[in-house]
Amino acid sequence: MVGGVAAKPFASSADLAPKDEEFVRLAEGVYALTAEGDPNVGAIEGEDFLVCVEARATPVAARRWLDRLREHTDKPVRHLVLSHYHAVRTLGASAFGAEQVIAHENTRALIAERGEQDRASEYARMPRLFEDPASIPGLTWPTLTFTDRLTIPLGGDRGDLELRYCGRGHTAGDIVAWLPQQRILFAGDLVESRAALYTGDAFHDEWASTTLDAVAALGAEQLVGGRGAVARDRGEVEAAIAQSRHFLDELRRTVGTVHRSGGTVAQAFRAAHDALAPRYGRWPIFEHCLPFNVQRYWDECDGVDWPRIWTAERDQEVWAALR
Secondary structure, three states: OEOOEOOOOOOOOOOOOOOOOEEEEEEOOEEEEEEOOEEEEEEEEOOOOEEEEOOOOOHHHHHHHHHHHOOOOOOOEEEEEOOOOOHHHHOOHHHHOOOEEEEEHHHHHHHHHHHHHHHHHHHHHOHHHOOOHHHOOOOOOOOEEEOOEEEEEOOOOOOEEEEEEOOOOOOOOOEEEEEOOOOEEEEEOOOOEOOOOOOOOOOHHHHHHHHHHHHHHOOOOEEEEOOEOOEOOHHHHHHHHHHHHHHHHHHHHHHHHHHHOOOOHHHHHHHHHHHHHHHHOOOOOHHHHHHHHHHHHHHHHOOOOOOOOOOHHHHHHHHHHHO
């Protein structure tokens, strides 16, 4: 119950059907796994080690990905890279046995500030992703953080893996994993390819401008976004970045217009939904995410720079008010 009113189910809480997973080989020793709009994961072979990108929501879910990966390589996981702090990306980390868990310093701060609340919030919102939640040993803590750039030499003729901070966006601590020799980018949730964006912890104005500008400037020729299909050529990469920017721009335009006119957040939600649904409404997680997206940008229009913490109770209040 929220304020004496029965809680409405979230859009994703009824999404319990398993998703078809696709293992994609992007180049020699570079892999991704996509799953019909569920969070993507990836891996990069070094000369005698692996770098894995993202950890999934639970160790059980992570082990299914590792089982697929072991069909192609038996190298040990030396580094696990977390693009940002959200529970569905981090809580499966213990399955990898990585020597280092790497994230941005802001991600570590966000885990300390709101990791437990985020865990409860995301489990209630998206229960299907939490396969055997009892297998989660606790919050995932990075063992190595950085501020701007961190380079991992891959050995032999494989070149380097560059971890880069492009600015505030989906969260305050998003990083990308860039293979300049192969022109392959793991963009995390800064870019989605044919999947809607979640912006409930975002910095919309920076993300839609300078942050995506920095991502585009890398000139990737293949891109693994946070969700959706892999972009397999330069045109698809540019389309994925443009789609992500357009989503943000339309959200900012519609919500900002209502806010400036003295309207309500419920009116802003309706305006954003009317503008975005024709193009994005059938894409993964659109209906689920939009109320939280609108509320966060409304907060920004109110001058709230640092995102308010989502709790299970606040989730329900916003969902009930806007849906």
